[in-house]
Amino acid sequence: MNRKESEVFLRLDPARLPQHIAIIMDGNGRWARRRHMPRVAGHRAGVTSVRSTVETAARIGIPALTLYAFSEENWRKRPKTEVDFLMRLLCRYLKAEIRTLNENNIRLRYIGRKHELPPVVQREMAEASEATDSNTGMILTLALNYSARSEIVDAFRSLAEAAARNGGLDHLEVTEQAISENLYTRDLPDPDLVVRTSGEMRLSNFLLWQLAYAEIYVTQTLWPDFRGTHLLEGIEEYQKRERRYGGLGQDPGHSHEHAVPMAHAESKS
Numbered sequence: 001m002n003r004k005e006s007e008v009f010l011r012l013d014p015a016r017l018p019q020h021i022a023i024i025m026d027g028n029g030r031w032a033r034r035r036h037m038p039r040v041a042g043h044r045a046g047v048t049s050v051r052s053t054v055e056t057a058a059r060i061g062i063p064a065l066t067l068y069a070f071s072e073e074n075w076r077k078r079p080k081t082e083v084d085f086l087m088r089l090l091c092r093y094l095k096a097e098i099r100t101l102n103e104n105n106i107r108l109r110y111i112g113r114k115h116e117l118p119p120v121v122q123r124e125m126a127e128a129s130e131a132t133d134s135n136t137g138m139i140l141t142l143a144l145n146y147s148a149r150s151e152i153v154d155a156f157r158s159l160a161e162a163a164a165r166n167g168g169l170d171h172l173e174v175t176e177q178a179i180s181e182n183l184y185t186r187d188l189p190d191p192d193l194v195v196r197t198s199g200e201m202r203l204s205n206f207l208l209w210q211l212a213y214a215e216i217y218v219t220q221t222l223w224p225d226f227r228g229t230h231l232l233e234g235i236e237e238y239q240k241r242e243r244r245y246g247g248l249g250q251d252p253g254h255s256h257e258h259a260v261p262m263a264h265a266e267s268k269s
């Protein structure tokens with residue numbers, strides 16, 4: 001950890017670290033434009049940010065980190081040259097990073113419709129995750145060709161298919177738990193904190209079900225400028241928030257409100 005990181009880290013409460021952090025990496029294009037460089041230069045610079053963020057998260061003991069690397073919409077709406085560049089960058093990252101991931105005891109996983117990615121990318125992905133499979137530390141999940149709505153559609157389809165195999169509609173189980181257990185993230189806790197870089201106030205179809213109660217931290221920093229220190233600053237901000245999950249919180253000033261009927265209570269979610 002560098003000096004700035006240690007300074008912020010010392011202000012954190014190690015007992016209240018988020019168990020799962022999700023990051024929307026945004027601003028690569030703007031970073032490049034400000035430097036009169038092609039957009040892809042921003043993506044290339046973004047890899048250094050990925051490396052720094054992943055290492056810091058693992059070192060301070062964050063159990064799960066999920067990075068939104070590539071959405072289904074990116075795939076359809078960006079020029080082919082940019083998409084191809086991102087695919088090559090990803091393959092290079094996967095190859096180059098296995099050693100660092102292993103040194104930091106990190107397991108690599110993916111969410112998204114993998115089967116729609118080019119076969120060569122799928123092979124690199126499988127190799128990298130297999131190479132880190134026996135690690136026991138942080139779970140790093142890359143969202144690739146990911147869309148939260150598609151994920152929910154896929155979850156409902158697998159529920160319906162399970163019911164069909166099991167004797168029909170009478171066996172269709174639609175509960176929150178059943179839906180959660182059929183999402184791509186079934187083995188992960190819901191994120192406590194979602195970070196978005198470059199100042200945009202949107203979720204952009206990322207983990208819509210799982211982020212129901214997450215704290216949102218938006219920083220103006222563009223993704224290629226983002227480092228471990230910025231992550232720690234986000235965690236510091238998270239630790240200042242009071243999480244209520246729709247309840248009334250810990251503030252003693254609220255205690256009398258418990259008698260207020262729900263229909264009249266101020267919305268606290």
Ligand code: FPP
Pocket residue numbers: 025026027028029030031039043044046047050067068069070074089090093142223
């Ligand atoms: C958003 O910036 C970023 C992306 C669409 C791609 C993210 C990819 C990386 C950070 C590098 C590769 C990732 C891995 C995991 C190796 P934007 O292009 O939408 O920026 P803009 O909004 O400023 O145009």
